[in-house]
Amino acid sequence: MGSLTEATLKALAGARSFERGRGYLDVVSGVEVGDDWVTATVHGTERYAVELTLGGSAGPNGECDCPYGLEGNFCKHLVALGLTVLAQRESLPRQRKAARDRAEDLDAWLSGLSKDQLLVLVREQITEDRQLRRRLELRAASASGDLAGVRARIRELLDIGPFAQYGYVEYADARAYADQAGQAVSAIGVLTGSGRAADAITLAREAVRLLAEAVESVDDSGGWLGQVGADLADTHLQACRAARPDPEELARWLVGHVLGDFDDLTDIDPLDYEDVLGEPGMTVLQRLAVEAWRGNRTGWAEKYLMERLAKAGGDIDAVIAVHAADLADNGHTHLVIAHELDSAGRPDEALRWAERGVAEARDSSAVDSALIDYLCERYARADRLPDAVDLRRDQFRARRTLPAYQQLRAAARAADCWPAEREGALALLRTDAGRRERGWYGGPLLVDALLDDKDVDAAWQAAAENGAHDRQWLTLADLARAVRPADALGVYLRLAEPLTKQTGNAVYQQLVSLLLNIRDCHRSLGTPDEFAEHVTTLRTAQKRKRNLLRLMEEHGL
Structure with missing residues (x-):
């Protein structure tokens, strides 16, 4: 509660929503207080359910089912509830205690009911609450061993139809759909817990496919389905650990899943299954991964799987081979390989790969600037300063920009040869200025370079002779x-x-x-x-x- 202040609410909501929230204090009703949360109803254009979370390392946060709140914003209704909580801060401990007392009284009352009385109560609830009825139907089908019934209900829960208009689930309905999909995942987990892990594996795999198909038609900007997918992946893993399926079959399924169209949502990592696969399954997994990669060396999924397996096995040469099979024209892949070799304690090979990246680039103007930075840093550490100057000079000639000029200057000063390098660089920029080539901000780069050198008189002369952008003239006037x-x-x-x-x-x-x-x-x-x-x-x-x-x-x- 200590972290909830008016300043915090204003920072979360923004000044405009904060001020508008002040006008909703009179329409906050049904406030309920828990240990680290407060819920209420705020009457705006419609009645909105609002929940403010007070605990957590990230500080206060909240959710509201108004359109603005459903977009993930801290809305005016949350501000109104937060201000209400602050106004009632003295009574919060009493309200929390009252809430705990009510919960204890309810538990004691339920404990005292007979079986028949509890059944009457449950039947009343499932008549009124469709979601509860579905969850209990799943439990019943699971308990009775009705796999077909469980499968049918899971399909219903993963069907976007009830939430979709024109075949697409809008953002405002995505969370409700995700909640329903989460019930399907929970039901699969219950199967594992009740000793039917093999069935859970079957249904989890079906659910992976159905959920992957569904997400194509859902606006999951809030990431709710992503969490459901992660939960489903964990449910499948736990089921496999409990049931211990055939390791070779599991390896084939994992490779097919990673290389297929259904991996984006669940993001299943085959290496998480190493304890289930054992040596026989891992052997099959590696063999299939190698075969897939050899068949499509430029495929992203194939490369990812091979790289993961190679790194897990500590085979740096295999990792390099994966990257080397699909080298980018701008030297970026060479840099990735260099970093891998550096991490493996092989700096000489790393340097050779980085140098290859520059030498083999098809277009010198497109060489990855991070690769050039890497090489210059290595040259500086090895006291190869002239090599760094050569590289920066080539970079500047290929891409004449102010940052490239500044980097050439830094390298040449370190090598104690800036006057000569400056003369050559400025000669190129004067030629560009004569052709009226624009620089990084609209005017001749020559003017910007001279200004960056603090040579105001030369910059003024260049502007007078070749023209300049208004921004450059203003800088010149201020300095002169x-x-x-x-x-x-x-x-x-x-x-x-x-x-x-x-x-x-x-x-x-x-x-x-x-x-x-x-x-x-x-x-x-x-x-x-x-x-x-x-x-x-x-x-x-x-x-x-x-x-x-x-x-x-x-x-x-």
Whole structure:
């Protein structure tokens, strides 16, 4: 409870929802308090069920079945409940105790009922609660050994029909469907617990297929079906551990599952079954995995399975072979192999693979930048600084960007050869500027590189000769204002002119910022009267823009 505050609620909901939640305090009803949760009904456009969780390491959280809440947001109804809880914080311990007392009284009452009385009560409930009736029907079918009946009911629970409009389950209905699918998984687990693990394996595999088919038609943005799939995978594993099926058959099923179309949801890992498969099953699993990979060396699932088995067996050469069979053109796979070899304590081989990645790349401009970074780091550690410079130079020539220029500069400075490298790099950028090639932010990269070198005079000259983006001119004017006030003034006036024809507070902020810079220039030039006249003319022309005039007044303009 200590972590629940108004500030926490505002952070969870956002300022707008928090303020709107204040207006719903009078329509919170039916508050029930548990040890670390509070539930209530909040009457908005409709009646919404709201639950606020107070415990947990992540702090307060909540769920609401309003449309906004179903999208995973902390809505205004949750805010209203949270504020209600804060208002009643003094009485919460008493309410919790009352809830425990009621639960104990209910348990004592139920314990005192006869079998016939309990049956009457249960029958009343299953008449009113369809979900409870389905769960109990599953239990009954399981207890009677009616496998066909259990299978039929599981199929019903996994059928999207009752939740789908036009054949698709929308987000608002996905959680209800997931809850129902979860009942099917629970029923399969009950079979294992009642000594019928072999049947549980059969039904779990059918459920995997049905759920995988269903998820294609469900908006599972909330991840509820993903959790059901994980639970189903665990249920299948526990059933296999209990029933101990034929290891070779299990190995074939696992490989087929991983390579098939149904693995995305359950994400079954064959290595989790190693204790069930034993040596015979693992042998078959490895043989089938190798056969599948040799038949399709570029298949993602085949590569994943082979890599998992190779890593589990500590066979680094097999892992490398899997990656080497499908090398990316940009050297990324070479980098993956290099990291694997580094982890295996084979750095020399790792370096050779990384160098191959650069040498074998089809397009030097597309080489994975992480691969180049890796090689430069290795060269630096080995005191091969000229090699790092060569690599950064090639990278810059292939992809002339400001980051590539900065990386070349860092490498060349480390190797004590930056002046010569800079001259060559700037020569390339001057050629680009002459062709009017744009840089990383719209203007010639030459200007950005010179600015990054803190060579303002050279950057100004390059901009004057080859043109520049307004962003570049503004940076130049800001940097040169103290020593070149007249030049800076011309830039500021040019940039301010189009803003006078626009509206909006963001525009006014930009214009006022430029006016302050213009004022500084006039002060440096000793022409404050010219600035005063400029401001008077501007105020007259912009007199209808009250927000602009107010902002100018706030800044003494």
